[in-house]
Amino acid sequence: MSTTTPQKFEFQAEIKQLLDIVIHSLYTEKEIFVRELVSNASDALEKLRHTQLTEKEIHDDLPLEITITTDETAKTITIQDYGIGMTRAELVQNLGTIAHSGSKQFLKALGEGGAKNSNLIGQFGVGFYSAFMVAKSVKVYSHSWKKEEPGHVWTSDGSGSYTVEEAADQRRGCKIVIELKDDCDEFAKDWRIKEILTRYSAFVGFPITLNGKKFETVQALWLRSKNEIKDEEYTEFYKFQAHAHDEPMLRLHFSADAPLAINALLFVPSENTERYGFARLEPSVALHCRKVLIDAKPKDLLPEWLRFLKGVVDSEDLPLNISRETMQDKALIEKLNKVITKRFLKLLDEEATQRPDAYVKFYGEFGLFLKEGAALDFTHKDQLVKLLRFESSLTEKTKTTSLADYVSRMGAEQKEIYFLVGKDRTAIESGPYLEGFKARNLEVLFCYEPVDEYVFNNVREFDGKKIIAADHGDVKLADIPQQGEALSEAEVKDLTKWLKETLGEQVAEVKSSDRLVDSPALATNADKFMSAHMRRMMKAMNKDGADTPTKVDLEINPRHAVIKKLATMRTTDADKAELVAEQLLDNTLIAAGMMEDPSRMLARLNKLLESV
């Protein structure tokens, strides 16, 4: 059998099938063939670099680089590398059969005891065959690094067979010449290829020349060792990769081997743009496999609440095959998700304990995302709740506490964690709900953001202790000695009965309260389902249920001067007492943030003023 005449081979049956799928259905974005071939070229160069370490005799002394040329007239694109190349047998085996992964074999050849080089581990894929999406014919000119082997050309139109024949004067490596289909001639245009390279191959580790011009690649910083990288390099990389102009606030650079090989470089930007009313952020940690972009905005790589992160995750364990288009390999992505989220939470935990000031700054910008996660991400809820921070009745203004610190301050008799929602510290401190807790030395967390109540309703407990709204009607507080003379039980009974009759439908129940100290009365939500703040939020969102009339429970303070006066007045001056009762109720609604139209109070207040 002569090797100088073309020898014809049938593709293995599986390859025929694969080609059929690749050409006709699966790859919708034809442009990715450039990414695949450049990635193969880069692999081949990497392999040569390794071979150079052990082999003296290598064919051709050529730079490790990739050259791409396009020819609009001939409608061709040529991708050439001076890599490891293929022998005749390798051409047949690598490009004609499926049960083979060149990279795997290469690794094995490196030897069991050989250095672990993650860049070489590749998996079987359709990489090369993607060329047939755009090709009338493909020619692979190749010369192995082995001096004694002759060069060859492999030719196919992808229809079922290919030929191999000897070809003289071949440079080391591979030169792949694609004759483009008529409707694919866009890939013979310089600008189009440049665009594709920019999108997918910006981090390829070897110089690329396109039609004689150097294509600027960027270092894949995430693959370098941490202690070699300067802060400025990280910042520069962040700006390039995230198309950002700011300095990142935090970064996380790590690699892991189990359960998957991962190299990740993540950044927290300096600002949360969602907070300023910009559009909801899209996931933007890009997924790479050995420097080659798989997906710039992978949906499930990170939990929703981490959508503010920027950066790159690179895993060589992701199969370089069609699934990178459709992301079917959910299990792998889930594993990545788990590892990265865990690492990031660990980073935040370290920040919170070791650099509390920096953490407070981070929390100020991105705390809302942690709250979202605490409320919705069941898997990471516990770790996230630990990271939440609130002002409280025991902290100074603007200083915050964690729930763990809150719990450490709880007295033996305190079983629950309390919180109050309000516009700001002043609103909460001047309202009637806090005083009963203050009088009993019970700490109350202050929540200023509308989502806080929703978050706590979902979180429900921390460290085995229930988290409860301090203004909830069911809160029971321990008896304590109270200052001042109270109305008698009989007087209270009469007064509450009269108040219920006078206020009618506006109140569900009127009762004497043990949680009031300085205020005459307070309102709690009678419907039990929705607190005042929840109701306001729902109303703002036009949700059903927010428009049903509010009926509250009114709690009165039997020691308060106003209440004592009212008890007498209702028999001596019934008309005025009625006005006072109505105003008393409105005052509690204002304190609860439930007053919707204060103008209706004006006539009443004027009447009351007349009687002064």
Ligand SMILES: Nc1ncnc2c1ncn2[C@@H]1O[C@H](COP(=O)(O)OP(=O)(O)OP(=O)(O)O)[C@@H](O)[C@H]1O
């Ligand atoms: N430019 C090249 N130089 C040398 N060998 C190559 C080149 N391109 C492809 N090959 C060989 O052909 C094999 C098959 O390539 P193909 O792109 O189909 O799969 P792969 O590269 O192994 O997998 P993947 O594309 O998923 O990484 C490769 O493993 C490699 O051995």
